[in-house]
Amino acid sequence: xxxxxxxxxxxxxxxxxxxxxxxxxxxxxxxxxxxxxxxxxxxxxxxxxxxxxxxxxxxxxxxxxxxxxxxxxxxxxxxxxxxxxxxxxxxxxxxxxxxxxxxxxxxxxxxxxxxxxxxxxxxxxxxxxxxxxxxxxxxxxxxxxxxxxxxxxxxxxxxxxxxxxxxxxxxxxxxxxxxxxxxxxxxxxxxxxxxxxxxxxxxxxxxxxxxxxxxxxxxxxxxxxxxxxxxxxxxxxxxxxxxxxxxxxxxxxxxxxxxxxxxxxxxxxxxxxxxxxxxxxxxxxxxxxxxxxxxxxxxxxxxxxxxxxxxxxxxxxxxxxxxxxxxxxxxxxxxxxxxxxxxxxxxxxxxxxxxxxxxxxxxxxxxxxxxxxxxxxxxxxxxxx
Ligand SMILES: [Zn+2]
Ligand SMILES: [Zn+2]
Numbered sequence: 001x002x003x004x005x006x007x008x009x010x011x012x013x014x015x016x017x018x019x020x021x022x023x024x025x026x027x028x029x030x031x032x033x034x035x036x037x038x039x040x041x042x043x044x045x046x047x048x049x050x051x052x053x054x055x056x057x058x059x060x061x062x063x064x065x066x067x068x069x070x071x072x073x074x075x076x077x078x079x080x081x082x083x084x085x086x087x088x089x090x091x092x093x094x095x096x097x098x099x100x101x102x103x104x105x106x107x108x109x110x111x112x113x114x115x116x117x118x119x120x121x122x123x124x125x126x127x128x129x130x131x132x133x134x135x136x137x138x139x140x141x142x143x144x145x146x147x148x149x150x151x152x153x154x155x156x157x158x159x160x161x162x163x164x165x166x167x168x169x170x171x172x173x174x175x176x177x178x179x180x181x182x183x184x185x186x187x188x189x190x191x192x193x194x195x196x197x198x199x200x201x202x203x204x205x206x207x208x209x210x211x212x213x214x215x216x217x218x219x220x221x222x223x224x225x226x227x228x229x230x231x232x233x234x235x236x237x238x239x240x241x242x243x244x245x246x247x248x249x250x251x252x253x254x255x256x257x258x259x260x261x262x263x264x265x266x267x268x269x270x271x272x273x274x275x276x277x278x279x280x281x282x283x284x285x286x287x288x289x290x291x292x293x294x295x296x297x298x299x300x301x302x303x304x305x306x307x308x309x310x311x312x313x314x315x316x317x318x319x320x321x322x323x324x325x326x327x328x329x330x331x332x333x334x335x336x337x338x339x340x341x342x343x344x345x346x347x348x349x350x351x352x353x354x355x356x357x358x359x360x361x362x363x364x365x366x367x368x369x370x371x372x373x374x375x376x377x378x379x380x381x382x383x384x385x
Contacts, residue, residue: 033055283339319343
């Protein structure tokens with residue numbers, strides 16, 4: 001809390017009460033808000049936590065008759081424009097504040113209070129406060145076939161893990177943590193001594209609500225140690241290259257009872273020697289001879305499971321793609337994509353004598369002018385123009 005808080009913060013608004021609210025009303029409003037916003041009922045809710053602090057701060061001032069009077073006086077001055085332009089700067093403080101002893105207000109209360117009282121900033125938190133474990137990243141390399149079929153694998157993860165001696169409890173084996181006697185298990189203590197000592201993490205238990213009477217000697221009560229551990233996990237069938245899988249709670253162990261982080265697995269899938277992948281579909285290039293393409297044929301196509309027969313009709317052009325239903329990659333929602341087979345018509349590089357003779361006879365019967373008629377037409381037009 002800075003020294004400007006009296007100027008900038010409307011504690012009445014924070015508690016949702018009017019300026020003439022009775023002490024009973026203020027206490028009632030505070031109790032309700034504190035209950036709603038308490039970190040125990042709203043774990044990991046940063047907004048609620050910061051509201052909780054605001055509310056505690058407001059209550060610590062308004063619940064104390066003397067502080068409330070000082071606060072009201074400061075607020076009255078702000079309202080009266082005594083600070084020039086209404087800004088909270090202290091430069092213009094000089095003449096307007098006859099009724100208040102500035103030294104008391106800022107030197108005494110704020111100075112001493114800040115030193116003596118507890119603040120709720122994290123720096124004041126005891127070292128044993130419950131902490132969430134960090135998220136961890138790891139890489140996983142899979143063969144194409146394992147990625148398609150799915151695989152159960154073991155990931156080696158380094159970092160904080162549950163202590164092997166106490167199993168993560170932080171208590172020496174044979175002993176059990178007890179409910180913290182200071183905070184009764186709430187993890188937070190409230191006190192009214194000094195202006196800033198209203199609500200802070202319990203220093204006895206560090207906010208965990210439990211007290212370990214006999215800390216584990218291996219982890220000094222934290223429940224975690226740094227080591228390499230194995231995480232067994234199932235990678236679903238059809239996982240893609242570049243996929244990022246989140247394994248909730250499989251990251252680093254939380255210390256002092258905090259929740260674990262997550263483990264992110266970056267998947268690298270080795271390319272297949274035959275199959276490519278396009279979304280849920282697999283792709284395959286299938287060389288065929290000119291004769292097969294021209295006359296039509298039945299091809300045996302490899303798939304991820306048993307080979308299938310593909311009928312290529314007569315007169316198939318090079319580059320034409322055929323779809324083999326349901327022989328692609330597994331879909332995350334069930335079922336599979338298709339296998340897309342593209343035929344490549346191969347032109348023979350070397351001909352036997354017999355082949356050459358046959359092809360020459362064939363070429364003699366073939367009329368290339370029909371094939372290129374549209375080109376000839378365009379060329380003729382060009383000459384005319
Ligand atoms: Zn331990
Ligand atoms: Zn405690």
